[in-house]
Amino acid sequence: MMKWYNQNSKEQLSSYIDNELPKHEKDFLEDKLFASPKLRDEVGDLQKLKERLSSLKRLPEDEFFAARLMEKIKGEKKSASLLSFVKKPAVVFGVVSISLMGILKFYPGLFPDFLSEQKTNIIDFYTQNLKPFVYVADLNSEDIFNFAFNNNLPLNKEDRQMLQLDRDSNGNQFVEVNYAGSSTSAFNLPVFVKSLKLNNDQKLTVDSILLSYSDDIASHILVNEKNTVAVNPSIWNYHNAIRSDLLSYAASVNKEFSNKIMPAGFREKNVSSMRVMSKPGESDQETYFVFSPDTIFTQKLHVNKDDLKNQIHKFKTEIRQHTGELNKLKRFKIDVKVFPDEFTSSRRMKVFIDSNICRVQIPQDIAMESYLPNFDSINSALDEAFDQLRNFHFDMRVETSEKGSASVSTDKKKRKNVQKFEFKIGDENFVMPNPDSLANFFRFYFQDSSKTFKSNDRMNQDMEVFKKEMEKFKKEMEKMKKEFQKEFQKNSEKKDPIEI
Amino acid sequence: MNEINKNEKVIPQTILTLNDDFSLIKRFIDGDESVFKTLVNRHKEKVRNLIFVTLNSPDMIDDISQEVFISVYKKLDRFRFESQFTTWLYRITINKCRDHLRRVKIRSILSPFSASEAELSYSSVSLHDEVEIQEIVRKAVAQLPVKLKTPLILKDFEGLSYQEIAEAIGVEVGTIKSRIFRARESLKKILAPYKKELL
Numbered sequence: 001m002m003k004w005y006n007q008n009s010k011e012q013l014s015s016y017i018d019n020e021l022p023k024h025e026k027d028f029l030e031d032k033l034f035a036s037p038k039l040r041d042e043v044g045d046l047q048k049l050k051e052r053l054s055s056l057k058r059l060p061e062d063e064f065f066a067a068r069l070m071e072k073i074k075g076e077k078k079s080a081s082l083l084s085f086v087k088k089p090a091v092v093f094g095v096v097s098i099s100l101m102g103i104l105k106f107y108p109g110l111f112p113d114f115l116s117e118q119k120t121n122i123i124d125f126y127t128q129n130l131k132p133f134v135y136v137a138d139l140n141s142e143d144i145f146n147f148a149f150n151n152n153l154p155l156n157k158e159d160r161q162m163l164q165l166d167r168d169s170n171g172n173q174f175v176e177v178n179y180a181g182s183s184t185s186a187f188n189l190p191v192f193v194k195s196l197k198l199n200n201d202q203k204l205t206v207d208s209i210l211l212s213y214s215d216d217i218a219s220h221i222l223v224n225e226k227n228t229v230a231v232n233p234s235i236w237n238y239h240n241a242i243r244s245d246l247l248s249y250a251a252s253v254n255k256e257f258s259n260k261i262m263p264a265g266f267r268e269k270n271v272s273s274m275r276v277m278s279k280p281g282e283s284d285q286e287t288y289f290v291f292s293p294d295t296i297f298t299q300k301l302h303v304n305k306d307d308l309k310n311q312i313h314k315f316k317t318e319i320r321q322h323t324g325e326l327n328k329l330k331r332f333k334i335d336v337k338v339f340p341d342e343f344t345s346s347r348r349m350k351v352f353i354d355s356n357i358c359r360v361q362i363p364q365d366i367a368m369e370s371y372l373p374n375f376d377s378i379n380s381a382l383d384e385a386f387d388q389l390r391n392f393h394f395d396m397r398v399e400t401s402e403k404g405s406a407s408v409s410t411d412k413k414k415r416k417n418v419q420k421f422e423f424k425i426g427d428e429n430f431v432m433p434n435p436d437s438l439a440n441f442f443r444f445y446f447q448d449s450s451k452t453f454k455s456n457d458r459m460n461q462d463m464e465v466f467k468k469e470m471e472k473f474k475k476e477m478e479k480m481k482k483e484f485q486k487e488f489q490k491n492s493e494k495k496d497p498i499e500i
Numbered sequence: 501m502n503e504i505n506k507n508e509k510v511i512p513q514t515i516l517t518l519n520d521d522f523s524l525i526k527r528f529i530d531g532d533e534s535v536f537k538t539l540v541n542r543h544k545e546k547v548r549n550l551i552f553v554t555l556n557s558p559d560m561i562d563d564i565s566q567e568v569f570i571s572v573y574k575k576l577d578r579f580r581f582e583s584q585f586t587t588w589l590y591r592i593t594i595n596k597c598r599d600h601l602r603r604v605k606i607r608s609i610l611s612p613f614s615a616s617e618a619e620l621s622y623s624s625v626s627l628h629d630e631v632e633i634q635e636i637v638r639k640a641v642a643q644l645p646v647k648l649k650t651p652l653i654l655k656d657f658e659g660l661s662y663q664e665i666a667e668a669i670g671v672e673v674g675t676i677k678s679r680i681f682r683a684r685e686s687l688k689k690i691l692a693p694y695k696k697e698l699l
Binding site for chain 1: 536537552553562566569570633637638653656657662677678680681687688691698
């Protein structure tokens with residue numbers, strides 16, 4: 001009992017002053033209190049504290065509280081009676097359904113109109129203040145060359161934003177905005193010029209051909225400050241046209257090139273004139289693929305192209321005169337008229353979106369061939385020519401040896417299990433991993449046209465050197481043979497005849 | 501037989517007198533909503549004072565008191581007559597006070613510049629005025645945690661028994677006993693600088 005008291009004594013004191021102790025505990029505690037002045041002081045303190053709390057002043061009576069409360073309850077009852085009706089889900093659902101049916105009966109176009117309005121708002125927002133692509137980036141001849149032969153065009157060089165044109169495995173054309181692309185390619189304008197051995201004048205002509213398309217390309221790509229890129233799919237035509245023009249020019253200045261890379265059918269055509277497809281963009285094509293941060297859509301935009309070209313020309317002149325004055329750009333204004341979306345509402349596009357890529361397949365009904373000279377007949381020829389051109393470039397690189405000898409390793413061991421083939425032309429050593437690659441390497445040298453091969457002076461020189469080396473090698477071998485025979489004769493003379 | 505009849509007549513009258521709240525509630529449940537005003541007038545001061553002491557915020561008394569009685573009005577038809585009406589009323593009041601304190605706490609977290617709870621000023625130790633003493637005690641009580649403060653107020657200010665407090669708060673009697681003791685210990689510590697004047 002004593003132990004229990006020690007553990008709970010203070011709590012017992014608290015209960016004691018509240019008169020909440022059972023009688024036996026109360027009696028026990030009172031005995032202790034009688035004996036302990038300290039406990040009595042403690043009880044006294046607790047008692048005073050209790051009195052302080054119980055004597056806290058009460059609030060003055062609020063006589064009108066009940067009246068105010070009843071008014072409030074009355075008000076709440078009114079609103080609650082209304083709400084109780086709304087709170088029943090089935091009733092609400094029924095009322096909403098009936099209302100909607102009624103509304104739709106009288107205004108069947110309500111939702112389509114609303115959606116159309118929202119769609120128009122988005123289209124208006126993203127097609128506002130569209131400017132030609134030249135506004136943000138001036139295209140140089142290398143960019144245009146890459147566009148033609150590597151299918152990409154830098155939209156924003158700093159942010160690596162690229163426009164990519166290509167075909168999928170089924171041959172469908174697509175336009176793609178790549179947000180982390182790269183324009184680096186082994187086949188570029190300097191390589192092209194070097195491969196064709198163009199002189200300065202010819203190089204300038206190539207530049208002028210490329211730059212003549214600059215404004216056309218710029219007018220087919222519109223951009224604005226909302227990161228919208230509107231691409232006219234007829235830009236594909238320029239892609240083909242530039243390739244065609246360049247290949248035609250290349251063929252006109254380098255017959256050998258023409259014979260080597262142009263497909264047979266294409267070669268027979270008269271391709272000497274520049275810009276064989278001189279005006280590929282002159283169609284009534286006004287559909288643009290609009291790539292915006294939120295959505296991709298097609299929209300018919302009317303751009304006054306003559307006015308646009310004039311302004312681009314003016315703009316470029318100003319830029320040349322006032323280099324760095326970017327404020328001049330702000331004066332650039334074109335009148336882009338957004339057509340009502342009747343044209344686009346029925347169109348379905350195949351869109352592919354990745355983290356960095358927005359790709360749109362060009363629908364058949366707006367494929368540009370329908371408005372233009374039929375490219376189908378030459379597209380395959382162009383592609384073939386382009387492939388040849390790539391090979392051509394590779395072979396020509398090998399041909400760059402200025403002087404020296406050509407030799408082929410004749411190691412018999414290597415021949416037995418041919419893992420690689422080593423040879424030397426001029427000062428350069430070449431290692432081919434297998435005979436197939438060697439065959440590929442020599443394809444240029446030994447394919448159909450031997451005339452072309454002969455007409456190549458540098459190659460002839462190399463082959464002459466090679467022949468001389470082989471003749472020299474032959475002579476050395478003959479010399480060695482003679483010496484060997486002499487030695488053999490000497491040895492045979494010294495030996496005694498064999499007696500049988 | 502007459503005596504028995506006499507007793508039968510007396511007993512119902514006694515029950516009506518002892519459980520006046522119950523009879524009013526029954527009438528309310530039976531459709532006589534006018535009795536609710538009587539019920540309010542009978543208990544409004546208890547509720548108002550309990551809110552005042554618990555929150556120590558005169559501005560909120562009227563609003564929270566109204567909330568309490570509106571809640572009573574809405575739930576009265578579900579009253580089970582198992583405990584006293586006042587116990588039930590105190591429980592609703594305590595819950596409303598807790599809700600309010602929770603809202604204030606959330607608000608104070610969201611707005612760091614809001615005024616903090618009034619704290620005791622220890623600079624003026626000499627207290628002569630009873631009003632000042634009352635204010636000091638009220639502020640000291642306000643500083644207690646709600647779970648200690650509520651049983652203490654119900655005991656010392658409202659005069660409820662441990663059993664009634666336990667029913668109102670919804671915990672065991674032993675817990676109430678312990679909480680009241682802890683509340684007093686805390687209060688003594690808070691009021692230690694004023695021990696001479698107060699105790």
